[in-house]
Amino acid sequence: MPLTGLEIYKLLPQTNCKECGYPTCLAFAMKLAAKQAELKGCPYVSEESKAKLEAASAPPIRLIQVGGAQHRLEVGSETVLFRHEKTFYHRPGLFLRLRDTEGTEAIKKKAAEADAFQVDYVGISLGLDGFAVEAASGDPSAFAAAIGAVRSASRKPLILIAAAPDLMKAGIAACGGTRPLLHAATADNAAAMADLAREAKAPLVAQADAFDALAELTQKLIAAGVEELVLDPMVHGYRGSLHALTHLRRLALRKNFRPLGYPILTFPGAGGGADEPLLAAEHITKYAGFIVLESFDPATLYPLLVLRQNIYTDPQKPIQVQPGVYEINAPDGKAPVLVTTNFSITYFSVANEVEGSGWPAWLVVADAEGMSVLTAWAAGKFDAERIAKSVKGFGVAEKVGHQRLIIPGQVAVLSGELEEELPGWQIMVGPREAVDIGSFLKAMWPDGK
């Protein structure tokens, strides 16, 4: 929680010497509070005050970085409880759990398959963030071999799951200079795990099933010189998770409670008989930072990745594409011309459909201020005038030898007005849903493919 100007003032020398460039200490304090000045402007501030002020300006939830041979992931540093208050910044990482008892060949195969998984959502490529490799065998060399197998198949970040320090040590050695997340320090192994984390310069998970024990543990780890921490509050079930993660987020943001101001790691599919996709979805909306999944299934991962994308978009800015004329499947002068809006979801629904249908086409994307067809129409941002302006402005007439324009079925009412705005053009009302564009063109477009 940032300090107010008055609270900062109390920590300043209060001599009004003006060396900072402001007439009084209070004026300087106000500027500091507004983040328009920096503390180093005052040469006389005490070391003690400096420490207090720096601590107060640190983010209430620490930013944690993990890194693989190639990819990197940053989690934490969230500032709000509800996305509408500002935005959620750092998407939680989705990891797949692999156990060293599965055998290196099987691990390698699984990791390769999951690593290759990639799905496009509104032009953004989404995939898994990494792997959580568990030392289930209890054998350091088996653990190292499993990590080696994963690394031969993927360059994504790793989480190492090992309860015994000697296992963890073997695991870290097998990570060869990358930056894994170590899971986990507990009350029993804290000192040894802290040593390992410090040496490896790797972030460390603190695990305990009660908040006070968890806070004591993080304090202990910090005292041992490990600053980059992640919390595993050992949550189970929908209700247990929701209550624990809500409390933790509130403690950090509302009470500025440092010992628990770290990202949270969860295992939605482990034990408890929960429905993994649905509990993982809860963890995405309500405050998890790292989510370790038990199973790899594109039919689950794809919706989870989309949910994560949706919850973490900036509520102030709809995702948009650049207005203009887009060429799909190398269109020529006979190809159909379709018009849509520049809201990303709308554009990609249409573009993907046309592309998939195999039809070459010109897609005119009108500037509708990033709104869907009906939203833009209702807001007056996708009317006959705007559509006509796009068609003229983007020089569509010069690209094709016909004068036929297909509009979305949802704005069929615009066809009359559009014919007036675009003299000579024939307005064709397309289907309501993009899925039906292929069959529509087949039936209605006079010139064929």
Next chain:
Amino acid sequence: MTIELHKEKSTGSVRTVTIGATKDQGGTRARTLTLGGETALPFLAFEGAFPNRPALALEIRDRKPDDWSPLLYQAWGEAMQDPADWARAAEAAGADLIYLVLSPTQAGGSQNVAAASRAVVRKVLQATGLPLAVVGPGQADLDNELIVAVAEEAKGERLLIGICEDKNYRTIVAAALANDHLVQSKTPMDVNLSKQLVILIHDMGLPLERIVMDPTTGALGYGIEYGYSVMERLRLAALQGDSMTQQPMLVNPGEEGWKVKESKVGEGVPAAWGDWSRRALNWEALTAATLLHSGADLLVLRHPETLRRLRLVIDDLVAA
């Protein structure tokens, strides 16, 4: 170390609304459904009371729809041929409420008519003891014609009727007033529009205890985040005592979730989308489960498997 947890204190609560009337109450329902009453953000039982758990409705139609996903035809099979069978199947699947949507046309393609809707509603009321919602096809004139008839036909049953929207609510509200029903008040994802329509409906004399608010949602991947945040804002306002936001919230993840390509289509889609049936079911279920956390009191679903999954989620979320 003892840690003092942060608890929010609310000054307001969600209104309690009951759908359906039993024999004693002038209807024929075997049971009623009460929504709302909560005094804290969803499921945070450590700082509030939750007298009524979120409810799950299944959507049925007055006749078999022709544009649903093949997976839904598989799930309901023959039952879709007859609204009474469909209602019984929905009750057997565990629904708390039957959400009957009237079609714009009759089987032959001619426009739907009041007499047909009356007959369907009568049939459905006889087939199930569950409380019932009945909404029109979404075309103002036809909605009014059909819903007024339905309201008369089921006088005293305390149906949830709709859909009231800002351009068309008066006739439906009048029908609810005259025949002792409740209404669904729907606005497009906007806090102020939600409040306004509740005020307009209330101004016509309908008690607030008979209004269910539908703030509208989009499906996962198709605008869910807008609906989610509007619902969170409405619920926060309700708990802070803003009276006209205190209606229980209904949303329709079934309709939205099954409209999108991910659930509708199994062929010609990227391999990375995975198994069609599991993906489609996840699409509806994730949309619905997410909306529970933004404050939904009543979720309208389409697939019985989604209802089964959501029931387990809710059971755990409200467990003592």
